[in-house]
Amino acid sequence: MKxxxxxxxxxxxxxDILRRWISDNxxxxxxLQETKVVDDAFPVxxxxxxxxxxxxxxxxxxNGVAILSRHPMEGVSFGFDxxxxxxxxxxxxxxxxxxxxxxxxxxxxxSPDSERFAYKLDWFRRLRExxxxxxxxxxxxxxxxxxxxxxxxxxxxDPARLLGHVGYHPEEHRALAGVRSFGFVDIFRKHRPDxxxxxxxxxxARDAVARGLGWRVDHIWGTETMASRSIDASIDxxxxxWERPSDHAPxxxxxxxxxxxx
Numbered sequence: 001m002k003x004x005x006x007x008x009x010x011x012x013x014x015x016d017i018l019r020r021w022i023s024d025n026x027x028x029x030x031x032l033q034e035t036k037v038v039d040d041a042f043p044v045x046x047x048x049x050x051x052x053x054x055x056x057x058x059x060x061x062x063n064g065v066a067i068l069s070r071h072p073m074e075g076v077s078f079g080f081d082x083x084x085x086x087x088x089x090x091x092x093x094x095x096x097x098x099x100x101x102x103x104x105x106x107x108x109x110x111s112p113d114s115e116r117f118a119y120k121l122d123w124f125r126r127l128r129e130x131x132x133x134x135x136x137x138x139x140x141x142x143x144x145x146x147x148x149x150x151x152x153x154x155x156x157x158d159p160a161r162l163l164g165h166v167g168y169h170p171e172e173h174r175a176l177a178g179v180r181s182f183g184f185v186d187i188f189r190k191h192r193p194d195x196x197x198x199x200x201x202x203x204x205a206r207d208a209v210a211r212g213l214g215w216r217v218d219h220i221w222g223t224e225t226m227a228s229r230s231i232d233a234s235i236d237x238x239x240x241x242w243e244r245p246s247d248h249a250p251x252x253x254x255x256x257x258x259x260x261x262x
Contacts, residue, residue: 001255002026005103005218007033007146007200007248011066014246015043021239021250022050028070029096030250032056033105033146035064042066055094063089065103065145071096080130087123091130097257099226100135104145109166117166120148124175128182137183137223144220146248149176151186154195155216167217185227187220187253192233199235200248209240220253229255 004027008014011032022030035042035058042056047068055076058064067073073094078084080091093102104127109120135141149172153159162168188197198214205213220233233253240249 001028001097001099001257002252003029003031003099003101003142003144003220003255004250004252005031005033005144005146005220006250007105007218007246009034009036009246009248011035011037011043011064012041013244015046017239017242017245019046019050020242021236022052025236025250025252027252029101030068031092031101031103031144032066032068033064033103035066036061037064055092057084057088057092059089063105065090065092065105067092067094067096067101067103069094069096075100080126090123091127098140099255100139100141102131102141102143104143104147106146106148108148109169109172111166112164112169112171117169117171121171121175124172124179128179131179131182135182138225139223140225140229142187142220142222142226143179143184144251146218147176148217149173150215150217151176152189155198157198157213157215167215180221183223184221185224187222187227187230188216188233188235188251190227190230190233191253192235197235198237198249199251201240203247209237218248218251220251222253226255229257231256 037058052068056066057078076094079088080086090105107120110116150156150168199218200215201208237249
């Protein structure tokens, strides 16, 4: 089963890229962030035409999350409260086959001295409570999406210079470690422990992809149950080089399914 995450940075602006990437890669499940579209304008028909069911929650110009699936989805919920009133455009969860998928667009944080940075740290705390209240570390659970944090020195192109910046800050690392302590494994790093793998390149940096000026802020993490099922993981930077790209690239992981879930 192939499961991917992709911050599209506006689904309407990126539909040509999305269709092309889906045609080339055929994921079973594709989780999106920064869809930046109200629900009434979400491209349901276009996605159904290429074989995907869609669950989504969005708002105009900001945020927005979605899960696209070739398989039926059950128990779809939004936000920390499950009903979408509490950060419903940043968190969506669903059960597909026997796997629970939690897709998040974590707040960016703006700058370390800002209220938005404090909000980001508290968001991680609330997310840790969300997992503890609803799920078991032994369950087949994936947490994926744009975490807006590069966890390790090999996840940024210049760790010495960037340490202390938003996205690579010790307080963010502590907050992220708090969520990880639920029992998560970095699925990508299980299969790709070497440096040089990035999922985000700033538009403002000239030739950022070619020069390797990247960050790995998009992730697929899973419980030990899911880590043991994983057979591969990768980042596909090709769409970042296509015309009118997102500033992020898709992250992909492949899993075996138990016979009972096939």
